[in-house]
Amino acid sequence: MFEIDEYPETVIEIFRILYFSGKLQTTGELRSALKRRSVDVEARTIRYHLTNLEKNGLVRRYGNRGVMLTAEGVEEAKTLLVFDRVGGLAMETERLSLDCDYDPRTGKGSIMVNTILVDRRKTAEAIEILSGVSESRVILSSRLAVLHAGERMWNCEVPEGKNALIGVSGRNYDIMLQQARIPTETSATFLYRIEGGRPRGIADIISHSGTTLSPGELLIRGKYTSVSGVVATGCGLVTAAIKTFPSVFFDEVKSILENLDESLFSGLVEVRAQIPQSYRVSYKDRNRGYMLVYGGANFFAPLVEQDIAEHLSISHSIYRSERMLPVKEAAASFPG
Structure with missing residues (x-):
């Protein structure tokens, strides 16, 4: 499990998008959402971060339909984004x-x-x-x-x-x-x-x-x-x-x-x-x-x-x- 202060900005924003949408997100949808947040990265960078999050049990892939947070990922997001939620x-x-x-x-x-x-x-x-x-x-x-x-x-x-x-x-x-x-x-x-x-x-x-x-x-x-x-x-x-x-x-x-x-x-x-x-x-x-x-x-x-x-x-x-x-x-x- 990553330490919270070690998450790159892109990963924090991925957590934010997945948590507050509560829906399956494809790499393309994540990239568009990140751009709206002034985080412009390539699709391969997003896939790299998702692979690491999946290895740590924080997201689950659903084939070509996209990814969602796991139960552990939801708890991690709630901790990471606590001041967004207050x-x-x-x-x-x-x-x-x-x-x-x-x-x-x-x-x-x-x-x-x-x-x-x-x-x-x-x-x-x-x-x-x-x-x-x-x-x-x-x-x-x-x-x-x-x-x-x-x-x-x-x-x-x-x-x-x-x-x-x-x-x-x-x-x-x-x-x-x-x-x-x-x-x-x-x-x-x-x-x-x-x-x-x-x-x-x-x-x-x-x-x-x-x-x-x-x-x-x-x-x-x-x-x-x-x-x-x-x-x-x-x-x-x-x-x-x-x-x-x-x-x-x-x-x-x-x-x-x-x-x-x-x-x-x-x-x-x-x-x-x-x-x-x-x-x-x-x-x-x-x-x-x-x-x-x-x-x-x-x-x-x-x-x-x-x-x-x-x-x-x-x-x-x-x-x-x-x-x-x-x-x-x-x-x-x-x-x-």
Whole structure:
């Protein structure tokens, strides 16, 4: 494995192109992309670097179709490009947002999704747990898709012996409003206390500035949530987020939200034309409306809380919404 400070500039740029595209890249495509970054090298130089990266297990060749980062290559790229990825919205998430084309009028198109890995032998058990979670009011959606070993989505290839479960991300609210030319921002994610099946208040809050990981991902991975308790007793901690927009767009926002497919987007707690004083993160929030929505990954949180699954990734990729089934239908494909 190369030391990070020993990578030539060309190799660093190859990592950047492969990581943020998340797609197969031929030598010709890499050369064109490098030129756009003012790195003008011959095709043979690119092939030389790719050969070295392949020897170190960081890229995989797919014949004439091109190369992609391996799992080890993705981790290396994330370390190498960490300061490219920091900010209110990680660059990879921003890039994926551009490829989302879901149309609320037809109910079809690509949406942002969360993923979680589960052992193949535990998949039926995991989906059975999710069937129970689907009855809860603290989730965004109970739609589910499953990828099997060897299948790939963006920079993730499902490892042997695993399945990847795919759920709906709360990031889609931002994307749909931005596609309607409404400037929207997720300002903070928090732990929301639920008592008697009803919201009680905010327990802890994480600002979205200065992070490369989704705050919701951190909270669930760290087992700060207790969605399992909410499902069983109506009490516990779940994730939720504050999404803000200029107050003048309130009517447009409300109209969009009222016309969404509830099987995909049912996590709205409230929407108002003015952020209450208690929810204002900064002075800029004075003239902004807001949505308070449950985190999309609450759906998967019980699998982490009960040590059934691992490697939760929020807003990790995009997937066709019409290929996602209600979890109870998906459960029929995995008999216990």
